[in-house]
Amino acid sequence: xxxxxPILKKVAKVAAPVASARLAAKKAAPRKPVGKAPKGYNPxxxxxxxxxxxxxxxxxxxxxxxLHHKSAWELLAATILSAQCTDVRVNMVTPVLFEKYPxxxxxxxxxxxxxxxxxxxxxxxxxxxxxxxGAARKLVSEFGxxxxxxxxxxxxxxxxxxxxxxxxxxxYFKIADGVVVDTHVTRISRRLELTRNTDPQxxxxxxxxxxxxxxxxxxxxxxxxxxxxxxxxxxPKCADCPLENLCHAADKTxxxxxxxxxxxx
Ligand code: SF4
Numbered sequence: 001x002x003x004x005x006p007i008l009k010k011v012a013k014v015a016a017p018v019a020s021a022r023l024a025a026k027k028a029a030p031r032k033p034v035g036k037a038p039k040g041y042n043p044x045x046x047x048x049x050x051x052x053x054x055x056x057x058x059x060x061x062x063x064x065x066x067l068h069h070k071s072a073w074e075l076l077a078a079t080i081l082s083a084q085c086t087d088v089r090v091n092m093v094t095p096v097l098f099e100k101y102p103x104x105x106x107x108x109x110x111x112x113x114x115x116x117x118x119x120x121x122x123x124x125x126x127x128x129x130x131x132x133x134g135a136a137r138k139l140v141s142e143f144g145x146x147x148x149x150x151x152x153x154x155x156x157x158x159x160x161x162x163x164x165x166x167x168x169x170x171x172y173f174k175i176a177d178g179v180v181v182d183t184h185v186t187r188i189s190r191r192l193e194l195t196r197n198t199d200p201q202x203x204x205x206x207x208x209x210x211x212x213x214x215x216x217x218x219x220x221x222x223x224x225x226x227x228x229x230x231x232x233x234x235x236p237k238c239a240d241c242p243l244e245n246l247c248h249a250a251d252k253t254x255x256x257x258x259x260x261x262x263x264x265x
Contacts, residue, residue: 043193107136131159180220184227191249
């Protein structure tokens with residue numbers, strides 16, 4: 001075992017030169033120096049925003065919500081469960097959960113503690129149990145067991161903030177009332193200088209101002225895919241990014257354009 005480390009190092013050294021020429025060229029390409037954006041530069045011109053949207057459409061033509069669901073309630077519940085948890089994990093939990101408790105009424109009849117074991121693996125299960133049971137009870141007592149279709153009504157449900165409401169309105173009811181702002185949308189909208197804010201509500205407002213309304217729903221789905229595949233939090237894969245020459249983010253890993261100090265994740 002003691003001799004394994006040097007051998008592995010040797011293999012790594014030999015393997016590096018045989019990496020594809022494209023990859024080597026990309027790695028060798030310099031990052032342009034970080035500086036202030038040129039005077040008069042406006043990242044929010046309609047032409048630039050349209051170009052970003054067109055390239056996202058090309059790369060992610062079928063982007064949609066990754067949470068499996070068969071009803072508005074199932075999507076609402078899955079979105080509550082997805083906080084601080086991967087969609088993959090939620091999709092493992094919900095089929096069993098919705099078979100055990102098939103209706104809103106079944107959830108409303110539970111005590112939150114009874115739900116906890118079923119959702120434990122999604123994390124924060126105590127709060128999530130309270131939210132799910134609380135939301136189900138409110139739906140039964142005040143909305144006839146149906147998930148409402150307005151932002152104001154959705155925000156009355158325990159555990160539901162604008163992000164969850166936007167997911168349900170946009171994905172299930174196809175109502176563009178706002179833009180889903182999660183961690184990916186926050187990071188990438190800032191890198192692309194579509195916003196300078198860090199507060200989700202202000203970011204959403206900025207995006208609603210800069211994006212055409214018919215893109216509010218799909219934009220978030222596309223950016224979430226982009227954030228998972230390419231524009232990851234650390235070491236984004238800029239050399240593979242369809243938006244590369246439109247992006248001036250200070251933390252780019254590879255760039256053909258100048259990088260701006262103000263464009264930070
Ligand atoms: S170029 Fe890099 S930082 Fe900019 S959007 Fe693409 S992956 Fe993200």
